[in-house]
Structure formats: structure tokens, C-alpha cells
Amino acid sequence: MSTAPRLTALDALHRSLGATMTDFAGWDMPLRYGSERDEHNAVRTKAGLFDLSHMGEITVTGPQAVELLDHALVGNISTVGNGRARYTMICQEDGGILDDLIVYRLGETEYMVVANASNAQVVLDALIARAADNGGFDAEVRDDRDAYALIAVQGPESPGILKSLTDADLDGLKYYAGLPGTVAGVPALIARTGYTGEDGFELFLKPEHAEGVWKALTEAGEGVGLIPCGLSCRDTLRLEAGMPLYGHELTTALTPFDAGLGRVVKFEKTTNEGRFVGREALEKAAERAETAPPRKLVGLIAEGRRVPRAGFSVVKDGVVIGEVTSGAPSPTLGKPIAMAYVDAAHATPGTEGVGVDIRGTHEPYEVVALPFYKRQK
């Protein structure tokens, strides 16, 4: 494995904008351009522009593409209409989460699976291996990581900004839908998805078109407060929106049910006689979550100002009752917030006396239901 970080097609542009760069899953990515709080607030109130080209695109095509995806993933991909998208997961045989994914149906027998950068190779390998299961599926799994740059424009002003640059029918494009179109004169897959808790779009483009589209969006958004945004604010945006991040809330040691996301597992699939990788283990996990859940994912809001970080212990009466998986100062709430797995007995919102051990001091925290932030529609 090469140790030199991979650069996106927008690398030179980020540097010209003075971005602070960071290594993320082997990619050199913008962490922030200026103040991450300003970037966060721009997405909540106006619009932000992100380079997400590190995300891993995998194309699955062929007569049995949908059968393969129903077999390999926990979702019911057969029910995804043409031009629609679905949030789903890929699990191990023991039910442990390998990654969370978005699957876009691009055509009758063509799907694009978008994996987290850190898991793209794992997901690709698993899909290729699973394509050979059950005597083999008549489908092709293609690594398209280098075929796409990915630019996201997120925030309440994003529909207006994008509308000025595309002939696509954005009003007809629902949340979790995607259609091919033209943006700033070049072909793009336009998807109404994001990871910020706001309305917004993700644009899958040829890498050689990325710079032109970025500049066109920047110009179109100038008058309404669009600014470039880095991964730092993407993390606080998704945290406020209660969205899990792989490696934090999701790991191979947890099933979707443990993570409070059992709804993504569909046992009522009709393809492959209802069988799929992980089914038996996930049925047991579903029952355990129903009857005797070990821990639950909750939100924590600080009463003080010290910030909880991933790995910090959640405590009550001097006893460890859980662990923080993500924590940050919330620009919207003006207080530190965290997601944490907490023993089920203490996971009810409003549970008294819960704290986080912040470098030896037990700071008081309020247990709340997720998400911390929900946009007004």
C-alpha cells in the first residue's frame, strides 16, 4: 500500500483557497477553509460546498444485479425504483456492520453503491466475493472510485443555486432520489442526498469536470452566502443531525439493531428465497434488541463547556455505564454534544445523574433522544 495520500481532482483549488488539509482514509482532504463554525452555520442557514471525492463508488450491473444486492446487503433493494436511492448497510455473516451505504438505482439493471472512503475496498471485496455465492450471480461489480469526483452543495439555498446551473427538474427530485442531468454544461448524476441534516444535492461527475462545476457553483452561490466547507463541519453537521459515522457509531462489533438502525434490515425480501448474508445472526440481534438490549445509542448534551470525545467513559454514581462514540461543540446548540452507547437501564431521555469522564472530572450531561437538530420543512 502506498503511503502517499491520494489527491482529489480539486486538490489545487483547495490549496488556492487556503484550505487546511487533513489525511482522511488515505486521502488528503480539506478539513476547513476558514472558521469551521462559520462553515457549519453557512450550511444550516445558507449553503456550503463540499468536495467528497474520497467516497467510494462501486457500480453493479447485469440481469441479476438486484438479486446480488439483495443477497449482499441488508436492505430490500428490489423495492428501490428507478432514479431513487436507499440508505442501507452491508453486514458480515455474524451480523456485524461492514459499512453503511447509499445505493442509487441508475437504470433498469444498473446500481451505484457509495461506500465510506475508509471501507471502499472492504465493500468492493465483499461484493465481488458475494457475487460468486449461490452458484454465482449474473452481475458485474465494477470499481468506479476513480471514475467520479463528488461535489455536494448543502443548505437551504442549495436548490436555488443549483437550479441556475441545470436543466434538470429539481422540484421533481425528491429526497433520496437521483437523476442524470447537466450541471454547468457537463454531465452529472444529480442526487438529493447529503450528510448534513439539510436539504442539498450530491453531484457525481467526471473528475476532469470537477473544477469547472465547483467554480460555477461558487459563482452562482456568491450572492446568497455559499462558502466552501471542509470535513470538520461535515462532522459537526452530521452529529447534530444524529447521523452515525462508520468507525464511531458503527463497527463490525455491532449489528444495525445494536446501533438503533434495525429499520434498515429487511427480512421480508422476496429475492433469493428471502435469504441474505447475515440473516440468521440479524434475526437473533433483532430479538435481543427487542427483549434485552445491552446498550443503546443516545444523545448527550453538556451542562458545562468541556467537550466529550470519542472513547470517553459515560458515568453514573462513579460507575461506567457507557462510552462516547462522537463528541464536539455544537455550533447550533452552543453547547458540547455527544453520541454514546449507554447501558439500556440508563438510556432513557432525562435520566438523572449522568456524566462524562473528561480527563478525570465527571462533567454533568443530559441524556436526550437523537437527533439534536431537525430542520424545519
Place this chain on the structure above:
Amino acid sequence: MSNPQQLSYTKEHEWLSEAVDGVATVGITEFAANALGDVVYAQLPEVGETVTEGETCGELESTKSVSDLYSPVSGEVVEANQDVVDDPSLVNTAPFEGGWLFKVRISEEPKDLLSIDQYTELTAGN
């Protein structure tokens, strides 16, 4: 960015002003503030507390991380900047001015400070 001439610096990116009547002001450099990102919480040493050169005396919390604050000099704290406690973003917007952190009555001449040239060299290329 340019570091003020009249200050001394540490390897941990604090600055120390020239002492007036034995009292000097401490802050962190613009380089450090930029590296931290938005500072959201500052825990400063309290008035009357004794600080020791090279030892931690507080912490600065930013969006992504928490960093220890090291005292560039030994002595007694005579003032902590309440403006920074109330609005930690001053550390980002004015690290050499309104974002100063505390004032200390020096008890011992500091041994390990860097000159402006040494500090500028340390942070060059970053």
C-alpha cells in the same frame, strides 16, 4: 502571518511579552490558533496560582481536539483574561492582542524561550 518582534516564544507555541514591573503577558501564537481551529473553551490558570515554566497550566478546547496550555515562565498568576473565558474565539481572531490568556509575576528568569527568528524558523514550512 507575522509574529510580533517584541515577544518571546516557546516550542509549544505560547508567546510571552516583555515584563513590565516584573509582570508579563502570556498567549498562544497565531500559528497555534490556526492549527487548533475554532477555540470553544479555555481553561486558564487562576489568579494566585503558581505556574512553572514548561508545565501545563490550562487547556484550550477546539472543535476537533483539546490542547494543553504550557506556561512559558515560572511565577504567580496575577490576572486571567475573562474576555477569553467568555468568548474563546478571541484566541482565533486576535491571538497577540485581545486573545491573550493570562498575566504572570515572574519569579525566575525563563531558560527555554525562543527568539522571533528561532520561532519563525520552527514554524516555517508548516
